[in-house]
Amino acid sequence: MNSLDPRVSRLPQVGQEGKIFPKAPLDQFGTYEVFVQSKEGKPFQHEGIVHAPNLELAYVLAKETFTRRFTCVSLYVVDTRDVFVSPLTDGNRNVYDLLDDVNDDEGKNKFEIYHLAKRGKQHMYAGTVVAASVGGALSKAKAQFGKEKIVYNVWAIETSNIRFTQHEERELWLTLPEKKFRDAAEYKGGGKLKNFLESSSKS
Amino acid sequence: MYGGGNTFEGIKTDSITLEDPIKLAEFEARIERGEKIEPTDWMPQLYRKQLIRMIEQHGHSEIIGALPEGTWITRAPGFKRKMALMAKVQDEVGHAQLLYSAAETLGKSREQMIDDLITGKSKYSNIFNYPTFTWADCCFISWLVDAGAIVNQLANAKGSYGPYCRALDRICAEESFHLKYGHHCVIYLASGTKKQRDMFQEALNRWWPPMMHFFGPSDKISTHTEVLMKWKVKMGTNDDMRNQFLDMYVPKIWELGFTIPDPKLKKNIETNLPAGQAGRWEYTEPDWEEFKRVINGDGPCNKERLEVRRVAEERGKWVREALKTPKTKYVMPLA
Ligand SMILES: [Fe+2]
Ligand SMILES: [Fe+2]
Ligand SMILES: [Fe+2]
Numbered sequence: 191m192n193s194l195d196p197r198v199s200r201l202p203q204v205g206q207e208g209k210i211f212p213k214a215p216l217d218q219f220g221t222y223e224v225f226v227q228s229k230e231g232k233p234f235q236h237e238g239i240v241h242a243p244n245l246e247l248a249y250v251l252a253k254e255t256f257t258r259r260f261t262c263v264s265l266y267v268v269d270t271r272d273v274f275v276s277p278l279t280d281g282n283r284n285v286y287d288l289l290d291d292v293n294d295d296e297g298k299n300k301f302e303i304y305h306l307a308k309r310g311k312q313h314m315y316a317g318t319v320v321a322a323s324v325g326g327a328l329s330k331a332k333a334q335f336g337k338e339k340i341v342y343n344v345w346a347i348e349t350s351n352i353r354f355t356q357h358e359e360r361e362l363w364l365t366l367p368e369k370k371f372r373d374a375a376e377y378k379g380g381g382k383l384k385n386f387l388e389s390s391s392k393s
Numbered sequence: 394m395y396g397g398g399n400t401f402e403g404i405k406t407d408s409i410t411l412e413d414p415i416k417l418a419e420f421e422a423r424i425e426r427g428e429k430i431e432p433t434d435w436m437p438q439l440y441r442k443q444l445i446r447m448i449e450q451h452g453h454s455e456i457i458g459a460l461p462e463g464t465w466i467t468r469a470p471g472f473k474r475k476m477a478l479m480a481k482v483q484d485e486v487g488h489a490q491l492l493y494s495a496a497e498t499l500g501k502s503r504e505q506m507i508d509d510l511i512t513g514k515s516k517y518s519n520i521f522n523y524p525t526f527t528w529a530d531c532c533f534i535s536w537l538v539d540a541g542a543i544v545n546q547l548a549n550a551k552g553s554y555g556p557y558c559r560a561l562d563r564i565c566a567e568e569s570f571h572l573k574y575g576h577h578c579v580i581y582l583a584s585g586t587k588k589q590r591d592m593f594q595e596a597l598n599r600w601w602p603p604m605m606h607f608f609g610p611s612d613k614i615s616t617h618t619e620v621l622m623k624w625k626v627k628m629g630t631n632d633d634m635r636n637q638f639l640d641m642y643v644p645k646i647w648e649l650g651f652t653i654p655d656p657k658l659k660k661n662i663e664t665n666l667p668a669g670q671a672g673r674w675e676y677t678e679p680d681w682e683e684f685k686r687v688i689n690g691d692g693p694c695n696k697e698r699l700e701v702r703r704v705a706e707e708r709g710k711w712v713r714e715a716l717k718t719p720k721t722k723y724v725m726p727l728a
Contacts, residue, residue, distance in 0.1 A: 193697040194524050195464050197704065205707040207700060210511045213504035217713055220721040221497075238560070239494045239726040241503060243716035255490050258483070259567055270724050278433050280423070310429030310555045313728065343431075345727075371473055372480035377573035379580040383648075386584040390650055 222248035233315040286336040297322025300349035429555035432498040452492035453517035522692030529596035536575025553625035583649040608635040
């Protein structure tokens with residue numbers, strides 16, 4: 191094939207032009223949910239997903255996909271299947287009112303609780319509770335931080351399933367501000383443009 | 394979408410009459426109130442179908458759009474340009490990841506989207522089927538094609554589907570670097586030697602017709618999309634988007650002393666328009682036959698663009714296979 195693209199014109203070719211074997215399900219791997227903390231003291235928020243073969247690679251890919259450009263102080267990932275998701279409500283219906291109360295005070299498992307406070311926005315970290323089951327965790331969450339504002343959707347994630355950023359990994363983001371070549375503010379063409387306009391109006 | 398307008402040809406609206414009228418009314422009232430639709434909400438089949446199609450095409454356009462610029466990384470003039478172009482191309486591919494994820498929340502798998510791109514079943518923005526002969530072509534894309542994409546993306550970020558809007562907010566934030574970088578490149582060529590100026594003028598001559606196609610067929614000939622406008626899937630007509638682009642960028646091109654290859658191009662300030670819009674641009678009617686021909690596969694680069702994507706997929710296969718974890722089950726991403 192005649193092409194200006196070296197990947198076509200120079201590399202050895204494989205397979206058959208225009209043909210591809212239909213992909214098997216999970217060819218692109220399962221999904222992991224990504225949560226980012228933008229600044230010290232600010233809550234974590236949900237950012238989106240990555241496809242990855244395991245939790246560790248999900249962490250690496252999340253760093254590339256979601257924090258390549260924006261600095262943050264911490265990031266974590268969890269398998270989509272490990273997130274309990276409540277129904278979604280609207281109007282002035284608090285989702286906690288739909289959930290049954292469960293009492294399991296003996297539990298020792300930690301759960302991270304996320305709230306959707308407005309449709310269209312991201313899920314935000316509301317707090318951490320200790321319980322034996324997801325049901326118990328949600329009952330505690332309701333008592334502790336589900337009363338003030340209407341919550342439309344709640345997520346509960348068992349903390350032990352999360353891949354957190356380790357303390358020494360925090361320097362991952364330290365070099366970001368140095369990468370000026372991909373910062374819009376670095377491209378001030380203004381001076382050169384002004385000189386150009388002045389000299390062209392003279393001639 | 395990245396390049397607008399080419400998505401909605403021949404939509405059939407009869408399926409709407411089969412929807413539950415009460416649910417449909419609630420759905421429309423929610424959009425009317427300015428609330429976003431989230432993945433687990435009820436939605437009409439047509440809404441789901443058109444959104445998948447639009448978001449998927451947008452994702453493909455980011456991937457394929459990275460190719461004509463990508464070939465210039467090795468030949469970029471100087472280290473700084475090389476670093477910047479690499480970062481930009483990497484951003485574009487990242488945009489595709491975000492968009493594919495948003496489309497997945499509507500029920501189409503990433504595997505299916507990739508297959509549909511490679512077999513030609515799904516479309517992508519027409520403009521990337523043209524070649525980048527010189528560095529100036531690459532600068533045209535970075536500045537003006539990205540500018541056109543931003544016009545579309547900013548409009549679509551106000552749409553009704555939550556996950557798509559959130560992806561677009563993120564994308565728009567990164568685009569500001571692309572636009573500034575692209576403009577910077579063009580200012581350099583404009584204020585350089587005669588050879589450099591000529592090089593950009595020639596690129597402009599080559600790229601202007603596809604740039605006019607970028608926003609999709611004229612409103613006079615494109616299919617009616619009222620229902621998609623009402624549902625805030627489509628946020629403006631093709632001609633509105635084109636006009637907005639011309640309004641913002643024609644003066645900037647002229648300012649640099651370049652000539653746009655259309656003798657009829659001028660702003661008509663007398664046209665009656667809603668308040669806030671000063672006038673409407675007039676131009677030679679773009680060649681819509683060529684647009685159709687290229688979008689259906691017969692452009693200068695359609696084949697090689699898909700070939701690059703297919704070969705990359707084939708080459709990566711053993712890696713994906715080696716990393717597969719049999720215990721995994723697929724579930725739809727959450728938001
Ligand atoms: Fe992009
Ligand atoms: Fe672009
Ligand atoms: Fe871009």
